[in-house]
Amino acid sequence: MRYSKFFLPTLKEVPAEAEVISHKLLLRAGMIRKLASGLYSYLPLGLRSLRKVEKIIREEMDRAGAQEVLLPMVQPSELWKESGRWERYGKELLRFEDRHGRASCLGPTHEEVITDIVRKEIRSYRDLPLNLYQIQTKFRDEIRPRFGLMRSREFLMKDAYSFDVDDDALEKTYQVMYKAYCRIFERCGLDFRPVEADTGSIGGHASHEFMVMADTGEDQIACCTSCDYAANVELAPVIQSSNHQITKSPNHQITKVSTPGKRSVEEVTEFLGVSADCLVKTLIVIADDRPVAALIRGDHELNDVKLMRLLGVEGLNFADDATVRSVTGAPVGFAGPVGLSEGLKVVADQDVSILKNFVTGANEPDAHFTGVNWGRDVSMPEFADIRVITEGDPCPRCKGKIELKRGIEVGHIFKLGTKYSEVLGATFLDADGKKQLAVMGCYGIGVGRTVAAAIEQNHDENGIIFPIPIAPFEVIISLINVKDTVMSKAAEDLYNGLMAQGVEVLLDDRKERPGVKFKDADLLGIPLRIVVGKRLEEKNEVEIRSRVTGETISVIKNEAVKKVVEILQ
RNA sequence: CGGGACGUGGCUCAGUCUGGUAGAGCACAGCGUUCGGGACGCUGGGGUCGGAGGUUCAAAUCCUCUCGUCCCGACCA
Numbered sequence: 001m002r003y004s005k006f007f008l009p010t011l012k013e014v015p016a017e018a019e020v021i022s023h024k025l026l027l028r029a030g031m032i033r034k035l036a037s038g039l040y041s042y043l044p045l046g047l048r049s050l051r052k053v054e055k056i057i058r059e060e061m062d063r064a065g066a067q068e069v070l071l072p073m074v075q076p077s078e079l080w081k082e083s084g085r086w087e088r089y090g091k092e093l094l095r096f097e098d099r100h101g102r103a104s105c106l107g108p109t110h111e112e113v114i115t116d117i118v119r120k121e122i123r124s125y126r127d128l129p130l131n132l133y134q135i136q137t138k139f140r141d142e143i144r145p146r147f148g149l150m151r152s153r154e155f156l157m158k159d160a161y162s163f164d165v166d167d168d169a170l171e172k173t174y175q176v177m178y179k180a181y182c183r184i185f186e187r188c189g190l191d192f193r194p195v196e197a198d199t200g201s202i203g204g205h206a207s208h209e210f211m212v213m214a215d216t217g218e219d220q221i222a223c224c225t226s227c228d229y230a231a232n233v234e235l236a237p238v239i240q241s242s243n244h245q246i247t248k249s250p251n252h253q254i255t256k257v258s259t260p261g262k263r264s265v266e267e268v269t270e271f272l273g274v275s276a277d278c279l280v281k282t283l284i285v286i287a288d289d290r291p292v293a294a295l296i297r298g299d300h301e302l303n304d305v306k307l308m309r310l311l312g313v314e315g316l317n318f319a320d321d322a323t324v325r326s327v328t329g330a331p332v333g334f335a336g337p338v339g340l341s342e343g344l345k346v347v348a349d350q351d352v353s354i355l356k357n358f359v360t361g362a363n364e365p366d367a368h369f370t371g372v373n374w375g376r377d378v379s380m381p382e383f384a385d386i387r388v389i390t391e392g393d394p395c396p397r398c399k400g401k402i403e404l405k406r407g408i409e410v411g412h413i414f415k416l417g418t419k420y421s422e423v424l425g426a427t428f429l430d431a432d433g434k435k436q437l438a439v440m441g442c443y444g445i446g447v448g449r450t451v452a453a454a455i456e457q458n459h460d461e462n463g464i465i466f467p468i469p470i471a472p473f474e475v476i477i478s479l480i481n482v483k484d485t486v487m488s489k490a491a492e493d494l495y496n497g498l499m500a501q502g503v504e505v506l507l508d509d510r511k512e513r514p515g516v517k518f519k520d521a522d523l524l525g526i527p528l529r530i531v532v533g534k535r536l537e538e539k540n541e542v543e544i545r546s547r548v549t550g551e552t553i554s555v556i557k558n559e560a561v562k563k564v565v566e567i568l569q
Numbered sequence: 570c571g572g573g574a575c576g577u578g579g580c581u582c583a584g585u586c587u588g589g590u591a592g593a594g595c596a597c598a599g600c601g602u603u604c605g606g607g608a609c610g611c612u613g614g615g616g617u618c619g620g621a622g623g624u625u626c627a628a629a630u631c632c633u634c635u636c637g638u639c640c641c642g643a644c645c646a
Contacts, residue, residue, distance in 0.1 A: 013595075090644080144640090144642090155646070304643090481604075514606070517607095520607085523607095
């Protein structure tokens, strides 16, 4: 491709709308443009990267035995009513009526449609296993689209759905897909980690997320420093701690102390001269519609996913000031377990069960209790693991140490089981002629997000540093002086020579000054840059520079093609 | 949806507090000089100041409403 003919509008300055680095660079490098909130157009350069990721995904899906299909984006409400998700999915499901008044939606995911196909076409265990995938646009009417391609409303997703005869067969399929996912992200040149994950609204038993490691990632991952355990912090179980400095001391008297205006854990502990792990904070949350008190050690954090699971509810929010006041009798910051009304559900984290002589709010303004003890001062609540795992906690698998890292979720695989085959009636006859439910799995990859994550992980102050497999071009030739016929000829020869070798190359033949060409080349993140400049007339040499290392080598013009092909291997 | 910020040539922003004839840099067009890390000079084109009401002799500026964008929380590839 010739740069002078290529539609590639780069930006010198960062558009005001972009906050995160991938978003800024995608815009600056002329890869995407925004149409409206959460809606982006891919420009030619962006599309090239997107297509490369797609190609890798297709190859690995096909290798894993999945077959490509293409399902409709517009879907009838009837199917969604059958699965129960028309009511349950919430406002992310964009619903509308067609001209005949038929309720429809834009597909945010395709379990319903695929299961409908399978239930109509699959009769026998001989037809299974079956694994179908598509790469298609999804629409989710996100409450808050953000970060450019990271969370857009319309986005390109690879989604696969597997159907097996039983759990064992699903397990095998799941493993095959797990490996395929690893290969995909390896081939994309990304530093990633599969982590155990929550199943969320899709449902099912087991799942893994594939996280591209990046400090700017939205997800926190608990990783073991000794074994290969890694899990989303939402899910990572906490091993109950068995010892605590306070457990050996004798019981103190419960004492009400005045703590005027001291609400936060820091304020109270500093005021009373105790450490945060000797304080029990009482969080009033609204679970679905019911207030619940959650007791957590002062230095720990509530894990709302764990609490939601424990309570069996779908929604969890912190109570507002008025609710806290009516439930505890005190403003926010002074709640405690002592003397809470009988009717209020109380759940305590397991790690507060061994505490003695702890500090809590006194359920009245500007007052706390010290020396609180279980049994004597407060009846034992329900104890459970409801906190977020933290750095230094023991690994749930090997008792090694946990460290926290950040990642971007680019893929997610689930064992769905019979959740959808049951409600939609996807059955087959087994070898004994008995009707059985198909056992399903589903597997998603955010294609655009993968490109964004790659940038988030690979960039510097000058721009993108694309991994070679997903770079929009492998090589850019910076022709320093287009008016110099010798240089131009050399650049053309290189350009044609590289293309003949199947190398994807962008020839910067614009009438621009060298500085402009260098800046743009860096911004676009093309892995190799060949400079055809003054070394050509001096020594008949061109320079090959690596975008990653900045390392530059000079080679004789006629050997450049060979050298480039060699480096790209 | 709750909380916060912002809408001024294509882009980045100043001007708004304290009302008085819309500015800069970049980009764009022309000419000249330059030419290995986003050049310089001269000339030129381009803006209903997001929109609608209102206050005023006078509104980018003050008031009301509205639309849009971004950031922080719940969702998720």
